[in-house]
Amino acid sequence: MPIRIPDKLPAAETLQEENIFVMSESRASTQEIRPLRVLILNLMPKKIETETQFLRLLSNSPLQVDVELLRIDNRPSKNTPEEHLDTFYRQFEAVKQRNFDGLIITGAPLGLVQFEDVIYWDHLQSIMDWAKDHVTSTLYVCWAAQAGLKLLFDLPKRTRKQKLSGVYHHQIHDPHHSLLRGFDDEFLAPHSRYADFSPEFLSEQTDLDILATSEQAGVYLASTKDKRNVFVTGHPEYESHTLHHEYVRDVGEGMEPDVPVNYYPNNDPEQSPRASWRSHGHLLFSNWLNYCVYQQTPYDLDHFSEENFTKDE
Structure with a gap:
């Protein structure tokens, strides 16, 4: 089934060229179907690029998804x-x-900024508070995961001395959890962040289900028991050259960054990288849409209630 987006959104042409089924608002209005309503709060500077990345992942599902875009x-x-x-x-x-039905909060280039210095911090808190009563499941990505842990669990900001950048191996910890259905025991995913998410710290400070970790990158995927809040510390939405563009940008700004780990062939930035995480990203978003959103949400969103939500079987 397709994702439903505005008729002239630039992402529509890109996705159609990739043979992804995209339905315009005008066509969707003729169908008698209850699509999932997903809101994307896009905090990234290059919004057209980011919205295309997330729409690509949301499209790989048998569910029809009606997407709306939100600015902070x-x-x-x-x-x-x-x-x-x-x-x-x-x-x-x-x-x-x-x-x-669902809310996705993207990352933001704020890894070295203290929460209290983020100009829209109070507004972000208002949106997260609102989601508790108006959204079935919220997906927090990269910086948003750190912000969500602060606002929902009062966890302090934990900043690494060196930026974590590259494609890392991860291991799953609960193969029967619905978010991990179909996952290999080990998978690859990209990271680009200064935040630190150690399994020990999250286990001590929260009751989150820690679902996937990396020896080098720490916690990658975690969820509340009711699956209403899902935290992804990496970037499954990234395209093959996104980390490359970030690396070139940082070099140009004189930051002397390390070469992204396990990314370029032969660790050579002159060689073209290839995505090794694409299948994992699609599966993660498909599982989130199905098991955290579709299987939990009320048919009539006007009857949104805490009683609709159950723990994972």
Whole structure:
């Protein structure tokens, strides 16, 4: 089944060229079906690139998904045309009276910024508080995972001395958990962050189900017992060259970054990288949509209630 997005969203043409089934709003309006309503709070600077990455992963599901894009505030963007934001993005005030099946909060380039210095921190907290009563399941990605752990569990910011960048091996810890169904015992996933997520710290400070970890990168995937909050510390949505672009940017800014781990052939930045995590990313999002959203959400979102949610079998 397709994802439903605005007719002229730039991502539509890209996804159609990749033979991904995308349905326009005008066509979807003729169908009698209850699609899942998923809201994406896009905190990344290059919003068109990021929205395309997430829409690509949401498309690989038998479920029809109606996607809406949310911006954190109305400040001008240096990396996204204002016309694009005005046309395709909503302000929180326009959606806060509604309920959604799923919410995705993306990463943000704020790894070295203290939470209290983030200009939209209070607004982000308002959105996360709102989600408790209006969203079936929220997926926090990279920096958003750290922000979510702070706002939901009051965990302090833990910053690494060296940026974690590359593609790392991960092991699963509960093969019967619904989020891990179909996963290999070991899989690859990219990281690009300064945040530190050690399994020991999360186990001591929270009752989260820690589902996948890496010896080098720490916790990759964790979830609350009711699956209403899912934390992904890496970037399963990244395209093959995303880490490369970040590395070139950091080199250009004189940051002297390490070469991303396990990314370039022969560890040579002059060689073209290839994605080794694509199948895992699609499976993770498919499982989240099915088991954390579709299997939990009420048919009528107006009857949203805590009683709808159950622990994993």
